[in-house]
Amino acid sequence: MNGSTLNLSGAWKAFWEGISSGLGNLPMGLAIIGMLIIVAGLVKFFWDKRRGGGGNNSQLVWTSVVGALLAAPNLIIPLLLGILDLVVNMFVKLVKSVDLS
Numbered sequence: 001m002n003g004s005t006l007n008l009s010g011a012w013k014a015f016w017e018g019i020s021s022g023l024g025n026l027p028m029g030l031a032i033i034g035m036l037i038i039v040a041g042l043v044k045f046f047w048d049k050r051r052g053g054g055g056n057n058s059q060l061v062w063t064s065v066v067g068a069l070l071a072a073p074n075l076i077i078p079l080l081l082g083i084l085d086l087v088v089n090m091f092v093k094l095v096k097s098v099d100l101s
Helices: 010-021 027-049 058-069 073-097
Strands: none
Touching: 010 027, 010 058, 010 073, 027 058, 058 073
16 A cells, blocks of 8 residues: 555455454354344245235345345455445545646
């Protein structure tokens, strides 16, 4: 990092490596909990759908997002932070390229 670009995904990688190496089986436990949350959300969605309730799509989406974040934090979070890095760095470059004189 040269001071002129934002690197949130690199910071997350360093943070997550420190956490996961220091706490042993934490990543596996989070993955299991995330998978169970996703499965429970799907079962509830289809159960409500079968009972004629129509199902709650927004509840299914949020349950899936939380489950995915828990199940794969070393994939999902760096991807989102990488996109944010790209957008912010493009904005900063655009602002720096504007000559105000």
